[in-house]
Amino acid sequence: MTKLLFSTIGLLLLVVGAAPVARAAGAPGDSRAASQPTTESALELAADAAPPEGPLALWYRRPAKHWVEALPVGNGRLGAMVFGGVTRERLQLNEDSLWSGSHQEADNPNAAAALPEVRRLLFERKYVEAEALAQRSLTATPKTGTGFGRSAKLPYGSYQTLGDLWLEFDVPPARVERYRRELDLDTAVARTTYTSGDGVTFTREVFSSHPDQVLVVRLTADRPASISFNARLTRPERSTTRPSGAELEMTGQLDNGAGGGGMNYATKLRAVNEGGSISAGENALRVERADAVTLLFAAGTDYANKYPTFRGDAPAPRIAAQLDAAAKRPHVELLARHVADYQPLFRPVELNLGDAPNIPTDERLIDPDRAADDHALPALLFQFGRYLLIASSRPGDLPANLQGIWADGIQVPWNGDYHLNINLQMNYWPVDVANLSECFEPLGAWVQSLVAPGTKTTRAQWNASGWTVHTVNNVWGYTTVPEAVSWGLSPMNGPWMCQHLWDHYAYTGDVEYLRTIWPVLKGSAEFALDWHVPHPQTGRLVSAPSVSPENSFLVGDRKVAVSASPTMDVQLARDLFEHVVAAADALKVEPELRARCIAAIEKLPPMQVGKHGQLQEWSEDFDEAEPHHRHISHLFGLYPAGQISPSKTPELARAARVTLERRGDEGTGWSCAWKATCWARLGDGDRARQLLLTQLRVATTIDKILTHGGGSYPNLFCAHPPFQIDGNFGATAAIAEMLVQSHDGRIDLLPALPQAWKAGHVRGLRVRGGAEVDVRWSDRQLSRVTLRSTTGGKYFLAHGESAAQAELKAGEAATFDGKLNLVK
Numbered sequence: 001m002t003k004l005l006f007s008t009i010g011l012l013l014l015v016v017g018a019a020p021v022a023r024a025a026g027a028p029g030d031s032r033a034a035s036q037p038t039t040e041s042a043l044e045l046a047a048d049a050a051p052p053e054g055p056l057a058l059w060y061r062r063p064a065k066h067w068v069e070a071l072p073v074g075n076g077r078l079g080a081m082v083f084g085g086v087t088r089e090r091l092q093l094n095e096d097s098l099w100s101g102s103h104q105e106a107d108n109p110n111a112a113a114a115l116p117e118v119r120r121l122l123f124e125r126k127y128v129e130a131e132a133l134a135q136r137s138l139t140a141t142p143k144t145g146t147g148f149g150r151s152a153k154l155p156y157g158s159y160q161t162l163g164d165l166w167l168e169f170d171v172p173p174a175r176v177e178r179y180r181r182e183l184d185l186d187t188a189v190a191r192t193t194y195t196s197g198d199g200v201t202f203t204r205e206v207f208s209s210h211p212d213q214v215l216v217v218r219l220t221a222d223r224p225a226s227i228s229f230n231a232r233l234t235r236p237e238r239s240t241t242r243p244s245g246a247e248l249e250m251t252g253q254l255d256n257g258a259g260g261g262g263m264n265y266a267t268k269l270r271a272v273n274e275g276g277s278i279s280a281g282e283n284a285l286r287v288e289r290a291d292a293v294t295l296l297f298a299a300g301t302d303y304a305n306k307y308p309t310f311r312g313d314a315p316a317p318r319i320a321a322q323l324d325a326a327a328k329r330p331h332v333e334l335l336a337r338h339v340a341d342y343q344p345l346f347r348p349v350e351l352n353l354g355d356a357p358n359i360p361t362d363e364r365l366i367d368p369d370r371a372a373d374d375h376a377l378p379a380l381l382f383q384f385g386r387y388l389l390i391a392s393s394r395p396g397d398l399p400a401n402l403q404g405i406w407a408d409g410i411q412v413p414w415n416g417d418y419h420l421n422i423n424l425q426m427n428y429w430p431v432d433v434a435n436l437s438e439c440f441e442p443l444g445a446w447v448q449s450l451v452a453p454g455t456k457t458t459r460a461q462w463n464a465s466g467w468t469v470h471t472v473n474n475v476w477g478y479t480t481v482p483e484a485v486s487w488g489l490s491p492m493n494g495p496w497m498c499q500h501l502w503d504h505y506a507y508t509g510d511v512e513y514l515r516t517i518w519p520v521l522k523g524s525a526e527f528a529l530d531w532h533v534p535h536p537q538t539g540r541l542v543s544a545p546s547v548s549p550e551n552s553f554l555v556g557d558r559k560v561a562v563s564a565s566p567t568m569d570v571q572l573a574r575d576l577f578e579h580v581v582a583a584a585d586a587l588k589v590e591p592e593l594r595a596r597c598i599a600a601i602e603k604l605p606p607m608q609v610g611k612h613g614q615l616q617e618w619s620e621d622f623d624e625a626e627p628h629h630r631h632i633s634h635l636f637g638l639y640p641a642g643q644i645s646p647s648k649t650p651e652l653a654r655a656a657r658v659t660l661e662r663r664g665d666e667g668t669g670w671s672c673a674w675k676a677t678c679w680a681r682l683g684d685g686d687r688a689r690q691l692l693l694t695q696l697r698v699a700t701t702i703d704k705i706l707t708h709g710g711g712s713y714p715n716l717f718c719a720h721p722p723f724q725i726d727g728n729f730g731a732t733a734a735i736a737e738m739l740v741q742s743h744d745g746r747i748d749l750l751p752a753l754p755q756a757w758k759a760g761h762v763r764g765l766r767v768r769g770g771a772e773v774d775v776r777w778s779d780r781q782l783s784r785v786t787l788r789s790t791t792g793g794k795y796f797l798a799h800g801e802s803a804a805q806a807e808l809k810a811g812e813a814a815t816f817d818g819k820l821n822l823v824k
């Protein structure tokens, strides 16, 4: 059983570690103190800090010990995890393009020739043999694949830490009071503040500025000449550090995985002091007796953001220019520019589900033994997801990877890559509904960048036209089938990515944007039309070979993953073809392709109900090797695709419910989030909330990071485990789906409101068809709805028995009461 992490409620004094308290010699700024610092673990912390103002903060009464307690800041590209140490501050740094590895040709030259035989075996229901041949002939090798998730030293590469910025303070305050560290989601500033034993209050503020492209650390104290520290930049490997004047530079070149040098990176730190002095020491900057200090940190790589021309300009001159420009602005101006950039993205959406208790965030995480009545906690998780998306996905940058942009180490879990069999997609589920359409751009550009390598792969592997991508993808244009078919095959992931392109249009109604994505949709349709072949027995168009990520079925006592047209592929094909038809209509283009898509839709196999009453996962009613498998791929048709719903397809909706019951509520972080969205689609708010509570279950014990069972870490990062950010974004999408849904040309208000969320309001959710919606309720009754059209159009609103229609011009709004009568 798990115990609440640091269950310190009521304890007034915390001794952070077991070591005896070292009383430090020397006053603040006394350089003697530097030679015998109090260690962080010997610090006495009074747990007496007041909560921060406002509900939108994560806050704590002790520094982070583990990485998953530290607080993330980011500007889409440049990220830091802020630990908030008193004697020693650690900022673990990331830059979103920093990858080892390099481009490689990994397509299997035997694949296209073996494909007809694999298909023949599948059509003869020789699944074991088909899978064996597919594994032998269709995949990359472990060396040209992902190294089973560990390829930091292989060509596939790994996303990596940029290093650490350490601030080692002279002042060894054996005892500190009013210690608080927080992440203010309203301003995107991480703040650490405390009062040392001799009565000086120190404050440290950290933010990652998008307009100025620098990380800013501001140190202040309420007594002059109190700030003395050494600043260092380190990296576990491949780095050289050079101090000069008030600057510290760290540069290096990563492993290209093929015996040579890969990506180059450069970083630079500059200290700007008010009072006191700055000097360059050995591998460090020395700040002495300053009144206040602003540290500016810039970093970049020579990755040019475009496959395959990965060698961009040298990063050092670029970041030097960024640093020079930022240093011309006083700190207040940098902060003002940061907040002015961030708040227009963050503030349009408000969610209130109840008051937050005045206790630190880690203490709010759910103890499985305690009932959860802190409804403000899911609301905080919702907003934290929005915060993370703004911080990890800004135009011009790479999309949020498995950990967003925050990852420590040289080999990060699953290479910190782009997994396309749920993970990258889930990262972007909330993007439009949670009113962050601006943050979509990195994903859209990314999918565009997959077309070139994906066309090559599609031709080489499948002898088909168009483009596609399989389960994994890195920054080097990797689109082929990796080393294992069981989890790596998924040929319909190109079409899955196209769902996101289309959905962004469905929300924004931006026809110019639709025009830009048309070639991508078209290429995906060309692939899907080529890829689907008539099944010799049924005549239906099937996707073969393929897998239902990442489950297997039983053939006798053998587990097999490869089959023809798993249900998910049928749904993906329908989703793509329907969107291509709609796009061709909107743009008045390509009638012939449109007609081929319509004809193909009619020949797709139907979704089927199996012997347990479940939605069948494969074309045959196989027994699942893992009935509780974390993936619920065949529920793609329920969420995110709106193909199944209780009103439109009641029988399939009942079958989806049975599938969810049979899978159970346990699972990895993202699995809980996906199930929550599905229960929301089925109108069961209580069950959706239950899954959110599972996700908010603390994933850490007093001394251990748990390694199984989804949950949340003290910093609210989602635990797969380990940390994976998809669950954070999935939870945000799930909460939105509980409150407002927009499928099939209608807007459903409070479609899955849990009993426990008695009163509340949400402002600014976006709906397909181009509008923003505000909803207010009390005593579980809808009381007020406002619809603001962004594109102009006709809207159909529904809630229980009530319905309303509105025709609005762009920019117009309409307000309704709880029965959906027009108020104004």
Ligand code: FUC
Binding pocket: 402, 414, 419, 421, 423, 487, 550, 630, 668, 720, 724
């Ligand atoms: C998929 C999932 C795993 C994990 C990995 C990164 O392969 O099946 O659970 O999330 O991606």
